[in-house]
Amino acid sequence: MYPQIVVNLEKYRHNIKYLVEKCATFNIKNWIVTKSFCAHPEIVNGIVDCGIDAVADSRIQNLKKMRDLNIKKILLRVPMIDEVEDVVEYADYSLNSEIETIKKLGKYAVEKGINHKIIIMVDMGDLREGVWPDNVDEFIQEVLKIDGIEIKGFGTNLTCYGGVIPDENNLGRLAEISMDMAKKFSLDIEYISGGNSSSYYLVENNRIPKEINNLRLGEIALLGRETAFGNRVEGLYDDVFVLKAQIVELKNKPSVPIGTIGMDAFGNKPHYEDRGIIKRAIVAIGRQDINPDGLFPLDSDIDILGASSDHTILDVTRSKMDYKVGDIIEFKVDYGSLLKAMTSEYVEKRVI
Ligand SMILES: *Cc1c(COP(=O)(O)O)cnc(C)c1O
Numbered sequence: 001m002y003p004q005i006v007v008n009l010e011k012y013r014h015n016i017k018y019l020v021e022k023c024a025t026f027n028i029k030n031w032i033v034t035k036s037f038c039a040h041p042e043i044v045n046g047i048v049d050c051g052i053d054a055v056a057d058s059r060i061q062n063l064k065k066m067r068d069l070n071i072k073k074i075l076l077r078v079p080m081i082d083e084v085e086d087v088v089e090y091a092d093y094s095l096n097s098e099i100e101t102i103k104k105l106g107k108y109a110v111e112k113g114i115n116h117k118i119i120i121m122v123d124m125g126d127l128r129e130g131v132w133p134d135n136v137d138e139f140i141q142e143v144l145k146i147d148g149i150e151i152k153g154f155g156t157n158l159t160c161y162g163g164v165i166p167d168e169n170n171l172g173r174l175a176e177i178s179m180d181m182a183k184k185f186s187l188d189i190e191y192i193s194g195g196n197s198s199s200y201y202l203v204e205n206n207r208i209p210k211e212i213n214n215l216r217l218g219e220i221a222l223l224g225r226e227t228a229f230g231n232r233v234e235g236l237y238d239d240v241f242v243l244k245a246q247i248v249e250l251k252n253k254p255s256v257p258i259g260t261i262g263m264d265a266f267g268n269k270p271h272y273e274d275r276g277i278i279k280r281a282i283v284a285i286g287r288q289d290i291n292p293d294g295l296f297p298l299d300s301d302i303d304i305l306g307a308s309s310d311h312t313i314l315d316v317t318r319s320k321m322d323y324k325v326g327d328i329i330e331f332k333v334d335y336g337s338l339l340k341a342m343t344s345e346y347v348e349k350r351v352i
Pocket of ligand 1 (some may be wrong): 033035058076077095157195196197198216217218219220227
């Protein structure tokens with residue numbers, strides 16, 4: 001059935017192995033982030049033997065799906081205080097920044113007779129999650145009073161909310177704080193986690209601070225693109241995922257709507273470029289499944305004109321292909337469209 005997103009597992013495995021090998025030369029272990037494909041079991045099963053240190057996800061539901069995998073599991077999103085029981089059950093490690101939550105994690109860990117391992121997140125300026133650097137010392141003192149909790153490292157997240165680029169300064173400072181704290185409190189630090197796909201360029205350029213020994217990689221392995229500058233990474237496939245949608249209408253029509261222009265389906269006032277009469281194809285996929293700006297037709301002579309909830313409108317006038325109703329149009333996707341397509345129950349997922 002269409003629409004369909006096809007996942008080429010061999011290409012994804014290649015990307016992961018390439019990154020793992022490259023990072024290993026800097027003693028960096030990789031956590032592969034599974035959230036953008038909802039920890040799809042067939043995909044996850046296909047990557048556990050690629051030399052990765054752990055699978056990591058922001059959603060506890062996804063970690064639950066992976067419970068039987070024989071590999072470390074990490075909860076990436078700072079836990080909701082109401083999900084801590086599941087966190088202790090399904091995650092080997094979680095990333096944390098709130099004392100109250102850690103107290104509750106400790107309580108359930110003690111009840112279960114185990115220690116729950118945590119990575120303390122430090123905000124190095126991106127202003128998403130993390131303890132402020134000045135307060136880390138005091139924070140650790142509080143954590144050390146909690147039974148059932150083991151501090152296994154420090155981490156930071158960059159280039160997410162604030163768009164801050166990882167560099168020698170912010171990651172160097174994270175490393176410095178981590179080493180100082182480990183020494184001061186005799187912590188058994190396993191990880192200093194230097195960020196996500198946006199930190200990879202520092203590895204490629206031999207600039208990653210030597211104390212950083214972990215990266216949490218999602219997008220770069222999935223789409224072959226680093227995320228500090230948006231560059232393609234040589235040696236990686238950028239077509240692990242191909243989205244396929246079927247043409248349901250194909251007609252010659254004007255390029256500018258007829259009548260008084262009010263608002264489109266999403267409350268925006270649209271603007272139209274007059275291209276005269278064009279050949280318009282409607283494919284059966286829409287904003288419920290993708291972002292139209294995040295689709296890239298493999299037939300590069302196709303332009304995407306727009307999309308409503310379930311229709312995406314294409315200009316196929318310049319294409320060399322003689323499309324017909326029922327034909328399938330293929331697209332590469334960006335991160336936003338990948339997320340939506342993998343999450344949409346209307347898009348069939350096919351692993352090849
Ligand atoms: C999603 C997420 C990642 C992965 O980010 P990518 O840019 O896809 O590599 C890493 N760390 C945290 C905390 C995340 O939430």
